[in-house]
Amino acid sequence: MKDHYEVEQFLYKQSEFLDTKQWQKWIDLFTPDGVYWMPPDASYKTWEGQPAIFAEDQNLMTVRMLRVLHPDAWSQRPLWETNHLVSNVSIVKTNKNGDLEVKSRFHMMELRRDDVRHFAGSYFHKLKKTKKGYAIQLQRVDMTNAQAAYDYVLQVWV
Amino acid sequence: MLKERKADFSSMVEPDRVRKEVYTDQQIFELEMERIHETVWIYCGHESQVPKAGDYATVQIGRQPMILVRGNNGKVNVLYNRCPHRGNMLCGDRKGNTGEFFRCSYHAWTFHHDGKLKNIPMKAAYEGTRYGKDNPDCNVKKAARVQNYRGFVFASLAEDGPTLKEFLGKSIVAFDDMCDRAPAGEVEVVPNCFRVIQHSNWKLFLENQLDALHPSVVHQSTGRAAHEVEKILARKAKGGAAPLSYHMLSAFATVTIDKWDDFQTINYPYGHCILTGYMGLRPQDPDTLAYDKVMIKAYGRKRFEKIVGVNIHHVLVYPGLSVQSPLQQLRAVRPLGVDRTLTEIWHFRLKGAPEAIYRRSLAYYNLVNSPATLINADDLENFWKCHQGLASDGGDWVSLGRHHGRDIEKDGTVSSGPRMGTSEAPMRNQMKAWAKYMQP
Structure with a gap:
């Protein structure tokens, strides 16, 4: 129960960092070898060596962050906000050392100028237990609409 | 007013400027579909998308829903996605395998992979009528012409016109450069298509592809961050x-x-264009050297040097294909409406090349061309803003005058002048071709 509570709090925190645009804090949630991965299709088993919507380590995350923060990131200039809801959290595996594998579902609403878009799907997290709390080794994001055409694109992590 | 002007498209395109309606007028869009997209050679797909008999992929040519399908005899056909009985689309998915034949989901008429009628349920009902196998109108209509160049399948919905090779002219280098860079001389599609919608006229995408002035303005933020x-x-x-x-x-x-x-x-006839290379993709790292070795073994040193010496960043095949041959990327532009355009983005494996070389093309595909692109995002933003501005009454013309009068023309080929890479020659050339297509 304690694990479950802590994991939920952790997942809420990571989506709060995204929604409040605290990019560096969000990146710091990952282990040094951690990967954020959004496959184009649910059938994909690994992020390596095949197409990915996102497949980023902390270095590439930093590129994305610096770009978004740049004053001439034109597409990010207009009004733009997100709101994540995370739910259906279940721990699917607990390792002896306290590392966890966790599944959850999310719904993200995005406002861009006057338009609202909705993205939904599932998260799969590999979490490492550290002295400072959990750290993300892998965040896999399967979007329900991953295969649909993208009306405009995604500019930050979901 | 517009109707009168449309009778003479040449008045809408001057050598160094274009009327804004060319981008925003619904009637012009319909005519473009008829006279350009539904007439010229349009890329339908790569044959490796449909490796087995019955494999199909649906594709849009202009306003026409089409099916690319591999027949039992191995031949790739392009058919209208329409049952000749009551007009139902035969394939509702983007891709799949139809089995031995197509079977319409409405009244179960069946068709061979080449579109010929196979059977009608309880066909006695048609005895004494004009309907049956003897009537070609009971077959699924085929694209008027289909041609395959090195695995890239094109169709034209017009009976007459130049052959694919004549049409492509020198822009054929897009496919030669891509395939030649494979030790086996051919490429294979990676079965994933990123699809992104832009809220603007289709021509804005094409013009942007060879617009050498825009990258350092538009993509500065990503360039700096990287x-x-x-x-x-x-x-x-x-x-x-x-x-x-x-x-x-x-x-x-x-x-x-x-x-x-x-x-x-x-810049070439029919609106095609090449931008020469700039990325310096020939570093001397171990991956490149290993690749060079395999290539030299396959082609011999002389031919190898010639192949890797082809200096292209980008080839635009008018009116809807953008190919980055050295990185094996291909974007097909499908107009959905006067202010809505779909791009379908693919990449390819060089057959016989080491895995590390594929990873290079994959990195570009993911970073530049995925729906989370760090590059095209800002282009898409500009396309939308551009279309909004063009639709306004703030001006009647779009200026294409950069380095106008300094292009070098020889045998129908127009090059930007020396140290004039940012010339708007590609846009002028595209619009010149456009006016020619549009004039009946």
Whole structure:
């Protein structure tokens, strides 16, 4: 129960960092070898060596962050906000050392100028237990609409 | 007023400027579909998308829903996605395998892979009527012409016109350059298509492809960000280099605005165009050297040097194909409406090349062309803003005058002048071709 509570709090925190645009804090949630991965299709088993919507380590995350923060990131200039809801959290595996594998579902609403878009799907997290709390080794994001055409694109992590 | 003007499209396109309605008028859009997209050779797909008999992929040519399908005899056909009985689309999915034949989901008429009628349920009901196998109107209609060049399948919905090779002319280098870079001389599609919708006229995408002035303005933010991280990684690598993927992004900042004049655009009849290379994708790292070795073995040194010496960044095949042959990327532009356009983005494996070379193309595909692209995002933003502005009454003309009068024309080929890579020659050439297509 304690694990479950802590994991939920952790997942809420990571989506709060995204929604409040605290990019560096969000990146710091990952282990040094951690990967954020959004496959184009649910059938994909690994992020390596095949197409990915996102497949980023902390270095590439930093590129994305610096770009978004740049004053001439034109597409990010207009009004733009997100709101994540995370739910259906279940721990699917607990390792002896306290590392966890966790599944959850999310719904993200995005406002861009006057338009609202909705993205939904599932998260799969590999979490490492550290002295400072959990750290993300892998965040896999399967979007329900991953295969649909993208009306405009995604500019930050979901 | 517009109706009168439309009778003479040449009055809408002057050598150095274009009327805004060319981008925003619904009637012009319909005519473009009829006279350009539904007439010329349009890319339908790569034959490796449909490797087995019955494999199909649906594709849009102009306003026409089409099916690319591999027949039992191995031949790739392009059919209208329409049952000749009551007009139902035969395939509702983007891709799949139809089995031995097509079976309409409405009244179960069946058709061979080449569109010929196979059977009608309880066909006695048609005795004494005009309907049956003897009537060609009971077959699924085929694209008027289909041709395959090195695995790339094109269709034209017009009976007459230039052959595919005549149409492509020198832009055929897009496919030669891509295939020749494979030790086996051919490429294979990676079965994933990224699809992105832009809220603008289709021509804005084409014009942007060879617009050498825009990258350092539009993509500065990503270029700078990548360059920052690239420098940190290079320091950490102690004399080594950051992965090439960072260079692919940082080039947008490190190639400063004035340097873009060093490149050249070469413009061909029918609206096609080439932008010469700038990324310097021939580093001397172990991956490249291993690839060179395999290539030399396959082709011999002389031919190898010639192949890798082809200096292209980008080929635009008018009116809807953008090919980055050295990185094996292909974008097909499908107009959905006057202000809505779909791009379908594919990449390919060089058959016989080491895995590391594929990873290079994959990195570009993911970073530049995915729906989370760090590059095209800002282009899409500009396309939308551009279309909004063009639809306004703030002006009647779009200016294409950069370096106008300084293009070098020879045997129908128009090159941007020396140190004039940012010339608007490609847009002028595209619009010249456009006016020719549109004039009946």
